[in-house]
Amino acid sequence: xxxxxxxxxxxxxxxxxxxxxxxxxxxxxxxxxxxxxxxxxxxxxxxxxxxxxxxxxxxxxxxxxxxxxxxxxxxxxxxxxxxxxxxxxxxxxxxxxxxxxxxxxxxx
Amino acid sequence: xxxxxxxxxxxxxxxxxxxxxxxxxxxxxxxxxxxxxxxxxxxxxxxxxxxxxxxxxxxxxxxxxxxxxxxxxxxxxxxxxxxxxxxxxxxxxxxxxxxxxxxxxxxxxxxxxxxxxxxxxxxxxxxxxxxxxxxxxxxxxxxxxxxxxxxxxxxxxxxxxxxxxxxxxxxxxxxxxxxxxxxxxxxxxxxxxxxxxxxxxxxxxxxxxxxxxxxxxxxxxxxxxxxxxxxxxxxxxxxxxxxxxxxxxxxxxxxxxxxxxxxxxxxxxxxxxxxxxxxxxxxxxxxxxxxxxxxxxxxxxxxxxxxxxxxxxxxxxxxxxxxxxxxxxxxxxxxxxxxxxxxxxxxxxxxxxxxxxxxxxxxxxxxxxxxxxxxxxxxxxxxxxxxxxxxxxxxxxxxxxxxxxxxxxxxxxxxxxxxxxxxxxxxxxxxxxxxxxxxxxxxxxxxxxxxxxxxxxxxxxxxxxxxxxxxxxxxxxxxxxxxxxxxxxxxxxxxxxxxxxxxxxxxxxxxxxxxxxxxxxxxxxxxxxxxxxxxxxxxxxxxxxxxxxxxxx
Numbered sequence: 001x002x003x004x005x006x007x008x009x010x011x012x013x014x015x016x017x018x019x020x021x022x023x024x025x026x027x028x029x030x031x032x033x034x035x036x037x038x039x040x041x042x043x044x045x046x047x048x049x050x051x052x053x054x055x056x057x058x059x060x061x062x063x064x065x066x067x068x069x070x071x072x073x074x075x076x077x078x079x080x081x082x083x084x085x086x087x088x089x090x091x092x093x094x095x096x097x098x099x100x101x102x103x104x105x106x107x108x
Numbered sequence: 109x110x111x112x113x114x115x116x117x118x119x120x121x122x123x124x125x126x127x128x129x130x131x132x133x134x135x136x137x138x139x140x141x142x143x144x145x146x147x148x149x150x151x152x153x154x155x156x157x158x159x160x161x162x163x164x165x166x167x168x169x170x171x172x173x174x175x176x177x178x179x180x181x182x183x184x185x186x187x188x189x190x191x192x193x194x195x196x197x198x199x200x201x202x203x204x205x206x207x208x209x210x211x212x213x214x215x216x217x218x219x220x221x222x223x224x225x226x227x228x229x230x231x232x233x234x235x236x237x238x239x240x241x242x243x244x245x246x247x248x249x250x251x252x253x254x255x256x257x258x259x260x261x262x263x264x265x266x267x268x269x270x271x272x273x274x275x276x277x278x279x280x281x282x283x284x285x286x287x288x289x290x291x292x293x294x295x296x297x298x299x300x301x302x303x304x305x306x307x308x309x310x311x312x313x314x315x316x317x318x319x320x321x322x323x324x325x326x327x328x329x330x331x332x333x334x335x336x337x338x339x340x341x342x343x344x345x346x347x348x349x350x351x352x353x354x355x356x357x358x359x360x361x362x363x364x365x366x367x368x369x370x371x372x373x374x375x376x377x378x379x380x381x382x383x384x385x386x387x388x389x390x391x392x393x394x395x396x397x398x399x400x401x402x403x404x405x406x407x408x409x410x411x412x413x414x415x416x417x418x419x420x421x422x423x424x425x426x427x428x429x430x431x432x433x434x435x436x437x438x439x440x441x442x443x444x445x446x447x448x449x450x451x452x453x454x455x456x457x458x459x460x461x462x463x464x465x466x467x468x469x470x471x472x473x474x475x476x477x478x479x480x481x482x483x484x485x486x487x488x489x490x491x492x493x494x495x496x497x498x499x500x501x502x503x504x505x506x507x508x509x510x511x512x513x514x515x516x517x518x519x520x521x522x523x524x525x526x527x528x529x530x531x532x533x534x535x536x537x538x539x540x541x542x543x544x545x546x547x548x549x550x551x552x553x554x555x556x557x558x559x560x561x562x563x564x565x566x567x568x569x570x571x572x573x574x575x576x577x578x579x580x581x582x583x584x585x586x587x588x589x590x591x592x593x594x595x596x597x598x599x600x601x602x603x604x605x606x607x608x609x610x611x612x613x614x615x616x617x618x619x620x621x622x623x624x625x626x627x628x629x630x631x632x633x634x635x636x637x638x639x640x641x642x643x644x645x646x647x648x649x650x651x652x653x654x655x656x657x658x659x660x661x
Contacts, residue, residue, distance in 0.1 A: 028650070
């Protein structure tokens with residue numbers, strides 16, 4: 001019992017100290033937090049404009065148009081943040097998963 | 109006070125229609141045969157799926173998480189289904205109909221939580237959890253106390269949301285189908301019990317998928333039919349909407365609804381982070397085989413939700429012209445008066461105007477199906493908190509057999525069903541707006557802070573999680589009681605002590621502060637062990653090593 005526990009702890013410690021694991025954890029954290037900051041930053045920037053400079057969003061797209069800048073701007077917050085999720089999922093499902101599989105195989 | 113009304117309805121748009129339906133109780137309509145026939149087809153199809161699912165459901169893993177055998181795409185549809193309630197279609201389109209661009213701004217707030225869940229939570233949920241989000245919170249903390257607390261948080265959110273859904277369902281069905289309020293509530297409650305008790309997560313997932321497809325198809329068709337009236341030109345649509353609406357050009361830019369930035373900030377904070385604390389949404393991440401599929405599923409879900417929200421915006425603007433100028437949809441034909449059936453029926457009127465009675469019947473059936481699917485998901489999440497967290501882990505210390513756990517789950521589901529039907533009937537004429545504030549307030553201020561800290565912060569201890577969670581819970585509860593929705597609307601006081609609709613701006617930071625302070629000051633031996641255990645948890649979170657794997661069917 002205690003033998004398996006020790007080897008379990010050792011295995012986890014070996015993984016943790018492996019350079020590939022550290023690279024995996026670091027690059028995943030960098031990407032995930034950057035994208036989170038981009039989405040939330042973009043959204044709250046949009047909200048600040050809504051609250052303090054509403055007339056910017058109320059400008060016609062072109063002279064004579066009834067569509068305003070605000071319509072594509074709001075749609076862009078939705079579409080762009082969705083595209084960023086696509087980017088994250090792509091990187092995680094290819095590069096990060098490959099790195100993680102590599103690592104586990106090496107330490108088998 | 110007047111200023112707050114649209115905010116309340118915006119909030120409610122996410123949850124069901126109870127909001128606007130409750131203060132002015134819906135009048136019963138003549139029986140709608142198209143709608144009932146189409147709903148009947150849906151019920152027969154879903155019951156057949158439940159029968160099939162019941163034969164697949166052999167273990168607790170099948171019951172709680174469909175054995176982890178749902179693909180990323182299927183789960184994406186199911187997540188989208190869990191999130192898009194009938195009121196997403198009805199509430200948000202009505203908000204744009206009434207307020208124009210402000211409705212669009214609120215819709216964006218309902219959306220941005222999803223990318224954040226993708227980046228920070230999806231894979232960790234899958235790698236660390238098994239059946240409930242309490243699995244993750246208690247991964248390295250005290251099993252008994254933390255799990256009890258997390259289960260309590262789940263159940264509070266589930267019960268509040270269930271009641272809101274039931275009241276909304278009763279009002280909506282009374283209006284659309286011409287059934288009695290209490291009959292409608294019973295039909296929803298009984299069907300929900302059948303799906304969950306016999307079919308577990310497999311049936312619930314498939315009901316959710318079918319409903320999501322129907323809702324997406326119905327909404328898109330409606331938008332297509334409506335846009336055809338404007339030659340598929342957004343420019344024409346905008347021009348006609350501006351000339352049709354009472355406030356004219358103002359519908360194309362931000363208006364008065366956001367006049368109070370603190371209220372708007374509190375609302376958006378609650379919505380963005382509340383999603384990440386809703387147990388029935390979190391549970392969906394355990395139904396896929398691995399982290400890769402979990403990420404894919406939230407990518408698909410985000411796409412479907414975003415697309416649907418944009419469709420709903422088109423519906424709202426189109427309705428300004430098509431519904432807003434047609435006297436048949438107004439009480440006594442008065443274009444400046446109230447809409448027939450209340451302010452939330454805009455999308456339904458639009459369906460009738462552009463697609464006739466048959467399409468209205470179809471959309472009504474979709475709305476009913478939507479409510480059913482959402483309550484089934486909620487009931488399953490609540491039942492798993494009772495049986496997996498409270499019974500199997502806390503009470504029996506993991507010694508309960510699968511058979512015993514399954515039996516408790518089914519009794520728990522029946523219990524939740526009785527509570528939902530009973531409270532649904534009891535609250536018929538109540539204003540349940542405060543329950544929505546409470547649901548998202550508690551999700552964002554209790555479940556979310558504890559969960560995200562358990563995933564990311566090494567320093568978290570049992571004491572910190574408990575006290576921080578309680579601080580969030582109690583402050584959210586207190587602020588909701590002091591808010592206009594309870595203090596004025598329910599208790600009848602003249603002025604609210606807490607003037608905002610949503611507690612999250614204050615209660616969520618409070619929860620985080622208490623979690624950090626108490627954890628830092630915790631010098632017990634247990635706390636040291638808990639901090640040490642983070643390293644192994646971190647390995648599993650990153651690699652999925654030792655995570656529950658899918659069972660094959």
